[in-house]
Amino acid sequence: MNGRSEYLDRLIEVHERSGLSLREVAEACDLDPTYIHYILKGARRPKRDTIIALGFAYTLERVEVDEILLLAGMPPIGGSVRRQYRKAALVEREYSNF
Numbered sequence: 001m002n003g004r005s006e007y008l009d010r011l012i013e014v015h016e017r018s019g020l021s022l023r024e025v026a027e028a029c030d031l032d033p034t035y036i037h038y039i040l041k042g043a044r045r046p047k048r049d050t051i052i053a054l055g056f057a058y059t060l061e062r063v064e065v066d067e068i069l070l071l072a073g074m075p076p077i078g079g080s081v082r083r084q085y086r087k088a089a090l091v092e093r094e095y096s097n098f
Contacts, residue, residue: 007071008042011054014068015040018058033092048074 015025022040028031031050038044047053051072055065061093066076 026058029053
């Protein structure tokens with residue numbers, strides 16, 4: 001490892017894999033693009049809710065978000081958030097069929 005934490009390595013990997021710009025991610029999370037930049041550079045440590053929002057923006061599976069949360073030393077997604085996550089995924093699938 002290169003001095004960065006594992007959760008940050010995973011977030012960077014997810015961001016690169018997504019092909020999304022910082023602006024697109026920020027808009028999806030309702031955050032400032034500069035803040036996303038600081039997170040991915042390791043200058044800011046995101047809160048749990050921000051990691052979950054990033055999961056939505058990157059359309060990650062819940063298990064992958066849980067993995068990142070656990071690597072960051074945070075509890076995994078709880079039941080109510082899990083239900084919202086599933087509902088959002090179902091809506092996304094319905095719209096992608098058009």
